[in-house]
Amino acid sequence: xxxxxxxxxxxxxxxxxxxxxxxxxxxxxxxxxxxxxxxxxxxxxxxxxxxxxxxxxxxxxxxxxxxxxxxxxxxxxxxxxxxxxxxxxxxxxxxxxxxxxxxxxxxxxxxxxxxxxxxxxxxxxxxxxxxxxxxxxxxxxxxxxxxxxxxxxxxxxxxxxxxxxxxxxxxxxxxxxxxxxxxxxxxxxxxxxxxxxxxxxxxxxxxxxxxxxxxxxxxxxxxxxxxxxxxxxxxxxxxxxxxxxxxxxxxxxxxxxxxxxxxxxxxxxxxxxxxxxxxxxxxxxxxxxxxxxxxxxxxxxxxxxxxxxxxxxxxxxxxxxxxxxxxxxxxxxxxxxxxxxxxxxxxxxxxxxxxxxxxxxxxxxxxxxxxxxxxxxxx
Amino acid sequence: xxxxxxxxxxxxxxxxxxxxxxxxxxxxxxxxxxxxxxxxxxxxxxxxxxxxxxxxxxxxxxxxxxxxxxxxxxxxxxxxxxxxxxxxxxxxxxxxxxxxxxxxxxxxxxxxxxxxxxxxxxxxxxxxxxxxxxxxxxxxxxxxxxxxxxxxxxxxxxxxxxxxxxxxxxxxxxxxxxxxxxxxxxxxxxxxxxxxxxxxxxxxxxxxxxxxxxxxxxxxxxxxxxxxxxxxxxxxxxxxxxxxxxxxxxxxxxxxxxxxxxxxxxxxxxxxxxxxxxxxxxxxxxxxxxxxxxxxxxxxxxxxxxxxxxxxxxxxxxxxxxxxxxxxxxxxxxxxxxxxxxxxxxxxxxxxxxxxxxxxxxxxxxxxxxxxxxxxxxx
Numbered sequence: 001x002x003x004x005x006x007x008x009x010x011x012x013x014x015x016x017x018x019x020x021x022x023x024x025x026x027x028x029x030x031x032x033x034x035x036x037x038x039x040x041x042x043x044x045x046x047x048x049x050x051x052x053x054x055x056x057x058x059x060x061x062x063x064x065x066x067x068x069x070x071x072x073x074x075x076x077x078x079x080x081x082x083x084x085x086x087x088x089x090x091x092x093x094x095x096x097x098x099x100x101x102x103x104x105x106x107x108x109x110x111x112x113x114x115x116x117x118x119x120x121x122x123x124x125x126x127x128x129x130x131x132x133x134x135x136x137x138x139x140x141x142x143x144x145x146x147x148x149x150x151x152x153x154x155x156x157x158x159x160x161x162x163x164x165x166x167x168x169x170x171x172x173x174x175x176x177x178x179x180x181x182x183x184x185x186x187x188x189x190x191x192x193x194x195x196x197x198x199x200x201x202x203x204x205x206x207x208x209x210x211x212x213x214x215x216x217x218x219x220x221x222x223x224x225x226x227x228x229x230x231x232x233x234x235x236x237x238x239x240x241x242x243x244x245x246x247x248x249x250x251x252x253x254x255x256x257x258x259x260x261x262x263x264x265x266x267x268x269x270x271x272x273x274x275x276x277x278x279x280x281x282x283x284x285x286x287x288x289x290x291x292x293x294x295x296x297x298x299x300x301x302x303x304x305x306x307x308x309x310x311x312x313x314x315x316x317x318x319x320x321x322x323x324x325x326x327x328x329x330x331x332x333x334x335x336x337x338x339x340x341x342x343x344x345x346x347x348x349x350x351x352x353x354x355x356x357x358x359x360x361x362x363x364x365x366x367x368x369x370x371x372x373x374x375x376x377x378x379x
Numbered sequence: 380x381x382x383x384x385x386x387x388x389x390x391x392x393x394x395x396x397x398x399x400x401x402x403x404x405x406x407x408x409x410x411x412x413x414x415x416x417x418x419x420x421x422x423x424x425x426x427x428x429x430x431x432x433x434x435x436x437x438x439x440x441x442x443x444x445x446x447x448x449x450x451x452x453x454x455x456x457x458x459x460x461x462x463x464x465x466x467x468x469x470x471x472x473x474x475x476x477x478x479x480x481x482x483x484x485x486x487x488x489x490x491x492x493x494x495x496x497x498x499x500x501x502x503x504x505x506x507x508x509x510x511x512x513x514x515x516x517x518x519x520x521x522x523x524x525x526x527x528x529x530x531x532x533x534x535x536x537x538x539x540x541x542x543x544x545x546x547x548x549x550x551x552x553x554x555x556x557x558x559x560x561x562x563x564x565x566x567x568x569x570x571x572x573x574x575x576x577x578x579x580x581x582x583x584x585x586x587x588x589x590x591x592x593x594x595x596x597x598x599x600x601x602x603x604x605x606x607x608x609x610x611x612x613x614x615x616x617x618x619x620x621x622x623x624x625x626x627x628x629x630x631x632x633x634x635x636x637x638x639x640x641x642x643x644x645x646x647x648x649x650x651x652x653x654x655x656x657x658x659x660x661x662x663x664x665x666x667x668x669x670x671x672x673x674x675x676x677x678x679x680x681x682x683x684x685x686x687x688x689x690x691x692x693x694x695x696x697x698x699x700x701x702x703x704x705x706x707x708x709x710x711x712x713x714x715x716x717x718x719x720x721x722x723x724x725x726x727x728x729x730x731x732x733x734x735x736x737x738x739x740x741x742x743x744x745x746x747x748x749x750x751x752x753x754x755x756x757x758x
Binding site for chain 1: 392393394396427449450451452469470471472473474475478493494496497500520521522525555644646647648649651652656658661662665666667700702703704705707720721723732733736737738739740756
């Protein structure tokens with residue numbers, strides 16, 4: 001093998017391009033699948049992160065046969081590609097009932113409900129049995145029934161039991177407030193609180209004779225950091241397949257776990273401020289950012305292109321601002337001088353789900369091109 | 380005409396959908412075109428905002444025959460759709476030289492240069508005459524040669540003059556720091572400073588016998604607010620065709636000028652905090668935000684769906700957070716009680732260019748479906 005041969009994928013880069021390290025993604029999946037198996041819980045990974053049938057195949061090697069998605073269209077896409085057990089982890093969108101019914105006839109469909117209103121709508125409008133998870137808010141406060149409002153939870157459970165077409169599966173949460181943590185200890189604490197609260201609800205429901213209540217949790221920080229999934233029946237992490245700079249900052253992964261980068265051409269340099277202009281902006285990377293320990297807004301971190309992918313994160317180097325197509329990388333003079341206009345820099349995204357959603361298609365380090373879903377626009 | 384007939388476009392909404400008020404967009408184009416004509420300047424609108432051939436046709440009624448884009452692919456798309464004079468307002472991406480050459484053979488192609496290196500690359504690699512604009516930084520500090528560095532500007536001008544395939548058009552800037560202004564006075568000051576600095580450069584270049592130097596400016600705030608384009612030859616605003624909540628905050632437009640909204644289904648309600656959950660997240664609206672006068676992060680504002688489009692911005696109501704598919708709208712109890720799950724809310728985006736890039740396709744109030752560009756991924 002010729003040592004000087006450039007990476008296969010590098011030959012394809014002439015504009016912002018999503019590059020995936022398949023080996024790392026495989027390892028990430030394996031690690032999570034193994035931990036789920038050892039804990040005896042169902043692994044129902046969230047596919048919103050990649051939205052790609054080809055990448056979904058990677059999960060099949062690890063005996064994954066049920067998945068989570070975040071929209072009806074995404075469920076339709078993966079159902080078309082052979083997935084038969086799907087949870088749409090999003091409040092029911094009444095306006096898509098026609099598509100929901102179509103899916104209910106094709107696969108084992110799991111929906112979320114968080115109000116009597118939603119349950120009533122489903123009871124009246126779903127013409128095939130579907131499974132229902134009650135969405136519980138354990139502290140993230142995005143949506144779901146407040147975990148302390150047992151009366152409402154019980155009312156919704158009773159509404160579901162009364163509906164002949166709705167089968168109660170259990171209670172489900174996304175502890176998104178784990179993203180605010182910056183230590184393993186803090187994340188584990190969120191996990192324990194979450195699982196504690198959900199088990200309390202399950203225990204109370206048992207007292208009301210509702211016996212078969214499963215517990216489903218989802219966030220990547222908790223699923224990555226805890227050693228054993230005590231007290232739950234199902235996990236639904238998504239981001240872990242690629243991880244990203246946000247997860248690195250939170251402490252969910254190491255740098256060597258990050259499996260996704262956007263290859264971006266260098267188009268200008270500004271020596272007076274050690275700034276590199278890349279072709280790679282908000283429409284490629286998304287405007288999600290983290291605030292780092294030095295109080296800087298970070299829209300991505302950079303690494304050099306290497307024969308086998310990309311190197312370590314370059315010290316003192318980060319994406320400082322983004323406009324529609326431009327990215328500005330701040331660096332130091334040593335790195336500045338190593339980078340030339342016409343080079344390609346690898347940008348590790350802050351939020352891999354959003355970057356993958358924008359760039360939509362992937363190339364592996366081996367040069368394999370991978371498509372993602374294309375949804376119909378407008379009814 | 381039946382007074383109770385719902386808006387034609389409303390029949391098509393079952394998921395986040397980009398709705399354009401064509402009449403308002405027309406008025407925005409007309410106003411800018413009229414002002415340019417009266418001022419005797421070339422109107423070269425930036426099409427990155429809509430990226431749609433059908434919408435580009437709306438400009439033809441106003442005698443627009445030259446345009447601006449922000450990528451080589453976008454230039455290719457509009458060239459295919461009949462546009463013959465295009466400026467790629469982005470530093471030259473060396474890696475796309477093959478496509479640049481193809482375009483140079485098909486249309487009158489205008490490129491930006493901001494270094495001797497870029498000029499040298501173009502001289503060696505472009506096999507057909509192209510026009511060159513020197514990108515000047517007048518204070519935004521994204522990219523371009525610093526306006527006070529006349530030596531470098533002169534060097535680049537001389538490099539261009541020496542290249543037989545490069546024709547010097549003039550000097551060009553994007554005064555993006557106008558976006559930091561919040562008053563007409565402040566924006567006009569940016570315009571005057573910008574035009575003053577560019578004219579100073581032109582005067583100095585004339586002393587060096589470079590006579591035919593045009594001046595091109597671009598930002599929507601300046602182009603919207605100044606009454607007459609004194610001292611420039613060309614304007615390249617883009618966002619003005621739709622405007623958005625950011626431009627409203629800056630003072631570039633009125634609420635009645637905003638021509639774009641994302642129709643978003645309501646999927647959950649949380650009375651205890653007066654929050655409405657919509658299907659409409661970061662992958663639909665983008666994570667761009669403004670900080671309003673009350674120091675709140677605003678990711679969009681909401682209006683009710685009406686027969687003829689959408690109503691006034693709802694008071695005390697704004698998009699507070701976004702995750703991948705969820706948007707959280709904060710409101711007051713009066714409005715909270717008027718909105719039901721299954722309704723559609725119209726979200727006026729913070730940054731219409733990014734929202735249009737994400738949702739990509741439009742529907743007019745009359746129900747006409749409009750496609751936007753789909754670019755090839757990867758070489």
